[in-house]
Amino acid sequence: MDFFQSVTTNLMSPAILFFVLGVIACFFKSDLEVPDSISSYLSIYLMMAIGFKGGVAISNAPSFDIHLLSVVFFGITFSFLFPFIGYKLLGWTTRLDKATSAAVAAHYGSISMVTFATAAAFLKFNSVDYAGYIVAVLALMEAPAILSGLFIAHRVAPETRGHAQEEKRLTREIFTNGAILLLLGAFVVGWLSGQKGMDKLDGFLVSPFQGFLCLFLLDMGLLVGKNFH
Template identity: 25%
Template sequence: MEWLMGFGSRFITQLQSPTLAFLIGGALIVAMGSRLSIPNSIYQFIIFLLLMRIGMKGGIEIRSAEIGEMLLPAVFSVAVGIIIVLLGTGFFSLLARVRWSDGTATAGLFGAVSSSTLAAAMVLLEEQAVFFEAWVPALYPFMDIPALILAIVLSKLGTEKAGTRTSASTRILDVIKESIQGPALSALVLGLALGIFARPESVLEGFYNPIFRGLLSVLMFILGMEAYSRIRELKQVAHWFALYALAAPILHGLIGFALGYVAHILAGFSPGGVVLLSVIAASNSDISGPPTLRAGIPSANPSTYIGASTSIGTPVAIGICIPLFVSLAEMVFGV
């Protein structure tokens, strides 16, 4: 009962936080019929700045960290991405009315990672003075890329069974290239490289850190606007996608928490790091995933995987999963 009260209190606090408040505000303003729009170029620029900051901060920490400390969490990140795609694909394969390509694309998007959800969780932990290793955001590509690759390969295997044969090895190389060249991973990898091999501390403290939370609030507002607009698309597809989008983030986050707890026992992974691994697992890609899946699984209906992810998956990950796993860590670790 005490834990439930703690979660309820944290959930209400999260609703009042700038992160979720701007998300809800964006949805409400579209619901009211506003014609306000944010140019896509501004959206991409905000993503670039946020991920550059996350990458540089992680790279600076990696520079002085023991590689051995990262090894087990990185391996578990790969495992979580693969498990999520396999579970999602298995679920949708049981539904006769759901096309194979739609199911694999949705599973791939939920196996990939949302940088905005990651950023929101980091801000919350920093506000509450919960320690986490600064290299934890560097786990992003370890989960993101394997999930996208596996989803596309599974989709292609299903297509081959239907009689159309393609080169799986070629597709794997293509999706790796597309993922790395995408705006999200490109910015994150660049920030990591600068943090590891350069000395960007002055520009990080003087420019990126002061604007980080302000830019995050704008990003949440944009995602709220898009989430509401995608609800109409989601109405056009089977209700199973909505059910999956409601339950999957929580289940995936619990898988991440369980493996993070193992890493805590075996390698000293911090409780804050366990929370972030859980949130990464609970998130679903809103930047790198959609364009990669559109190119890799062109037969899939974007209304299924993007609609389910943006309309339901992201709000659940941010509004429910972040306070849920912070509260769970408080119960398990006493943080």
């Protein structure tokens, strides 16, 4: 009974319900929308918060033992490799064009913050302890997935194949991608500033996080609804 109660509680979380609200709004052809400028801000905020929290979690870790390092290593490795595996599978099983397949495949390496938050809430509800540095693994797994997804997309683009100059430019763009720089940069800032830095930014990165996440998922729900409507 506790299991089903926990599942129900998580499904009834505000973040998921706001996502559903966005889908329903599109179904009823509502004029509800989140402006593009707000959507961009939400993405920047969430990436900054995830990266910073991950860095702080690493700084708070008692020591860099082999267990911590192995978890980080395998997390990064799988995050980087999954898009390549997903891209191949999509090529074999679907009729999606190569660029779309690359975009979809990148999502298989990327981490869902909502899924993570739901799983964490589930563990907390059942009084199951887990390592705090797993938040750092979450942050570190985002960048490799974005990197490999962009790499696949650029490699399969007809205009970039066989053009050395163009490939150099695109390679530079991949490694200077804003999302990657922000995630890794925020991670480093959180790592260097530690818990003191987190205490200073608590009112910005911790308390409002769930609210911003709800707004972000409302936007995602609207986007999903428009694609299926």
